[in-house]
Amino acid sequence: MTEIGTTVLGYPRIGPDRELKRALERYWAHRIDQDELLETGRDLRERTWRTLVAAGLDSVPSNTFSHYDHVLDTAALFGALPERFTGPSPLDTCFAAARGAQGAPALEMTKWFDTNYHYLVPELGPDTTFTLAGTKPLDEYLEAKALGIETRPVLVGPVTFLLLAKSTTAGFRPLDLLDTLLPRYVDLLRRLRAAGAGWVQLDEPAFAGDRTEAELNALIRAYHWLGKETGRPKILVAGYFGHLGRGLGVLARAPIEALAVDLVSDESFVDAVAAEPALRDKEVLAGVVDGRNVWRTDPQRALGRAATLLGVAKSVSVSTSCSLLHVPYDVERETGLPRLAGWLAFARQKVDEVVLLGRALRGEDVDLSGARQAVADRAAATELADEHVRARLAALRPDDAVRPPHAERAEAQQAALGLPPLPTTTIGSFPQTTEVRKARAAHKAGTLGAAAYEAAMRAEIERVVRLQEELGLDVLVHGEPERNDMVQYFAERLAGFAATEHGWVQSYGSRCVRPPILYGDVSRPAPMTVHWARHAQSLTPKPVKGMLTGPVTILAWSFVRDDQPLADTARQVALAVRDEVRDLEAAGIRIIQVDEPALRELLPLRRSGHEDYLRWAVSAFRLATSGAAGSTQIHTHLCYSEFGEILPAIDALDADVTSIEAARSKMEVLAGLAGFGRGIGPGVYDIHSPRVPDAGEIGELLHAAAGTVPADRLWVNPDCGLKTRGYAEVEPALRNLVAAVREVRAGL
Ligand code: GLN
Numbered sequence: 001m002t003e004i005g006t007t008v009l010g011y012p013r014i015g016p017d018r019e020l021k022r023a024l025e026r027y028w029a030h031r032i033d034q035d036e037l038l039e040t041g042r043d044l045r046e047r048t049w050r051t052l053v054a055a056g057l058d059s060v061p062s063n064t065f066s067h068y069d070h071v072l073d074t075a076a077l078f079g080a081l082p083e084r085f086t087g088p089s090p091l092d093t094c095f096a097a098a099r100g101a102q103g104a105p106a107l108e109m110t111k112w113f114d115t116n117y118h119y120l121v122p123e124l125g126p127d128t129t130f131t132l133a134g135t136k137p138l139d140e141y142l143e144a145k146a147l148g149i150e151t152r153p154v155l156v157g158p159v160t161f162l163l164l165a166k167s168t169t170a171g172f173r174p175l176d177l178l179d180t181l182l183p184r185y186v187d188l189l190r191r192l193r194a195a196g197a198g199w200v201q202l203d204e205p206a207f208a209g210d211r212t213e214a215e216l217n218a219l220i221r222a223y224h225w226l227g228k229e230t231g232r233p234k235i236l237v238a239g240y241f242g243h244l245g246r247g248l249g250v251l252a253r254a255p256i257e258a259l260a261v262d263l264v265s266d267e268s269f270v271d272a273v274a275a276e277p278a279l280r281d282k283e284v285l286a287g288v289v290d291g292r293n294v295w296r297t298d299p300q301r302a303l304g305r306a307a308t309l310l311g312v313a314k315s316v317s318v319s320t321s322c323s324l325l326h327v328p329y330d331v332e333r334e335t336g337l338p339r340l341a342g343w344l345a346f347a348r349q350k351v352d353e354v355v356l357l358g359r360a361l362r363g364e365d366v367d368l369s370g371a372r373q374a375v376a377d378r379a380a381a382t383e384l385a386d387e388h389v390r391a392r393l394a395a396l397r398p399d400d401a402v403r404p405p406h407a408e409r410a411e412a413q414q415a416a417l418g419l420p421p422l423p424t425t426t427i428g429s430f431p432q433t434t435e436v437r438k439a440r441a442a443h444k445a446g447t448l449g450a451a452a453y454e455a456a457m458r459a460e461i462e463r464v465v466r467l468q469e470e471l472g473l474d475v476l477v478h479g480e481p482e483r484n485d486m487v488q489y490f491a492e493r494l495a496g497f498a499a500t501e502h503g504w505v506q507s508y509g510s511r512c513v514r515p516p517i518l519y520g521d522v523s524r525p526a527p528m529t530v531h532w533a534r535h536a537q538s539l540t541p542k543p544v545k546g547m548l549t550g551p552v553t554i555l556a557w558s559f560v561r562d563d564q565p566l567a568d569t570a571r572q573v574a575l576a577v578r579d580e581v582r583d584l585e586a587a588g589i590r591i592i593q594v595d596e597p598a599l600r601e602l603l604p605l606r607r608s609g610h611e612d613y614l615r616w617a618v619s620a621f622r623l624a625t626s627g628a629a630g631s632t633q634i635h636t637h638l639c640y641s642e643f644g645e646i647l648p649a650i651d652a653l654d655a656d657v658t659s660i661e662a663a664r665s666k667m668e669v670l671a672g673l674a675g676f677g678r679g680i681g682p683g684v685y686d687i688h689s690p691r692v693p694d695a696g697e698i699g700e701l702l703h704a705a706a707g708t709v710p711a712d713r714l715w716v717n718p719d720c721g722l723k724t725r726g727y728a729e730v731e732p733a734l735r736n737l738v739a740a741v742r743e744v745r746a747g748l
Pocket residue numbers: 427428429480486547595597637638639720721722723
């Protein structure tokens with residue numbers, strides 16, 4: 001077969017019932033042996049390949065499976081895992097690198113481009129030598145072949161792999177290893193060809209971001225090197241998550257056979273592709289089915305874009321915009337979403353869309369009426385528009401998103417709160433004990449009645465309030481026991497959102513999330529958090545901080561409607577949060593925290609998109625918080641420390657107090673925040689580790705912080721919420737935190 005034809009760039013791998021997650025957890029708990037784990041993987045791969053073949057795809061990908069993460073697999077494949085990781089088998093070594101082991105801290109984990117998937121960051125240095133240390137892509141190719149299925153092995157491309165790695169040595173760039181890595185890719189390609197592979201797919205999503213001249217040169221060098229090799233399979237390079245910029249011209253001129261482009265993330269990219277003369281002798285895969293969102297494809301628009309390329313390339317096929325890793329398996333399993341389900345396509349449905357569109361593009365007489373009708377039904381659905389919300393937003397004036405000057409606010413707040421210098425607080429959640437989780441689960445299952453559930457949560461809140469009083473914290477929280485998740489909790493209470501039953505998506509390793517679906521105009525039918533906050537405040541004279549999730553984070557962790565600009569949707573969510581802020585205030589809550597941990601995450605991959613994004617993201621936060629009186633103290637929390645380029649935006653949020661993660665960086669991140677002129681709460685306790693910090697080390701961090709931020713603006717808190725920790729660690733750590741503050745205060 002010379003052409004690829006219809007295909008998908010990848011498929012979910014965790015299992016339709018999260019079989020892989022369960023097998024991994026049992027294996028790690030020594031409840032099953034490795035053979036059983038491997039069998040689960042084999043079974044999932046076979047089911048996926050058979051599904052894709054049966055659906056009628058012309059080309060089926062392989063090596064899209066992973067026991068943990070595909071970037072980790074790539075590092076292991078080329079013998080590039082740090083020596084500190086060892087295990088009784090290669091798979092155990094990978095797990096050690098992913099999860100850490102005694103004396104060998106895990107590889108760092110970070111977001112895969114602008115998705116919610118996390119990959120493990122390879123560590124490379126001048127001493128790294130690459131070897132073809134594994135055979136995973138080859139094994140999976142042969143495994144499919146033995147089932148009678150010809151596949152196209154998928155690999156992380158060499159340039160993206162190096163760009164995703166971090167350097168172990170100052171002044172060294174992993175990209176400098178390109179010439180030693182390429183020969184190993186050549187070895188692998190030759191072995192795949194010898195085994196019979198006709199095609200390979202090399203993923204280079206790094207080129208959807210801004211790249212330097214040197215990085216573009218590396219792309220040129222890599223694909224000339226690989227392309228000119230003989231005895232290799234045909235090469236498909238996939239660039240996704242955005243337009244390829246100058247990478248397009250580079251890849252069009254490289255001696256490769258096919259290029260996959262993402263025509264969903266940036267619809268105007270199709271014009272650049274159509275204008276590229278060098279594609280004449282290439283096969284182009286038009287990524288017109290969205291691999292990242294859950295809406296059914298509009299066949300008219302998709303075909304229009306794909307057809308633009310006919311005549312530009314040697315051949316044009318239909319594909320997904322990126323791997324389907326980022327969407328759930330199958331919408332047919334959702335029985336609770338009557339009308340909405342008809343508008344949705346999960347991975348399984350997207351495969352059918354690709355096949356259908358591919359046939360239509362080839363001029364076959366196919367019936368697109370079902371697809372057209374679904375799109376028309378959604379567009380016409382009146383329940384999507386809430387005129388009341390739209391009218392409220394239209395009536396807002398710029399002044400409505402501005403708070404009084406900070407100096408004025410600070411004075412009113414101090415008068416209302418009377419806090420000591422270096423006030424102590426926490427980020428919101430307290431440990432989610434087994435009892436708390438059980439009570440929530442039983443309530444959801446219907447075995448624990450509303451009154452009993454309410455009582456259990458109230459008792460837990462009381463326990464957490466008493467504990468905080470006893471520890472001597474200054475600003476208390478209710479502990480968030482009622483929250484399954486900081487976004488899902490709100491999505492379940494807002495109009496315009498729906499929850500799925502089986503819509504799991506891999507977040508990292510065995511961890512999955514079930515993002516809510518934001519499908520229509522958003523509003524808040526009733527208060528969401530007020531009665532819990534009021535209960536907590538009724539138990540103590542100390543201020544209890546209300547706890548909300550901000551609009552950007554709610555969008556970032558949901559599947560969001562694609563029929564209006566994200567900025568408009570953000571304003572609707574912001575208005576709902578604003579209503580909640582007002583009601584908390586009216587219930588006597590004097591401090592309200594609006595968490596925005598995903599502010600950095602939604603930042604567009606290319607700098608050209610930053611300004612616009614930051615403008616609407618900041619104004620959504622301000623809309624959400626500016627309904628509060630000047631005397632109400634607004635906090636925000638951001639849990640990451642590398643925010644360099646968004647620092648001005650964080651400042652522009654105009655929160656009275658900003659808490660951030662800082663313990664691991666030894667307060668270095670504070671330098672950028674010191675100029676804010678408002679409260680700063682650098683984390684002095686790294687909650688990501690089970691270690692309990694002693695008062696001495698917390699005191700040192702505090703002294704370091706006080707050297708940068710004036711004491712009258714410094715707050716003291718852990719790095720992040722405590723829900724993943726246990727009381728055995730949290731209690732002594734907070735006790736030490738309070739002791740450290742008392743000592744520092746005495747010296748003021
Ligand atoms: N308030 C949330 C908590 O404490 C914040 C979590 C987060 O920022 N990720 O759990």
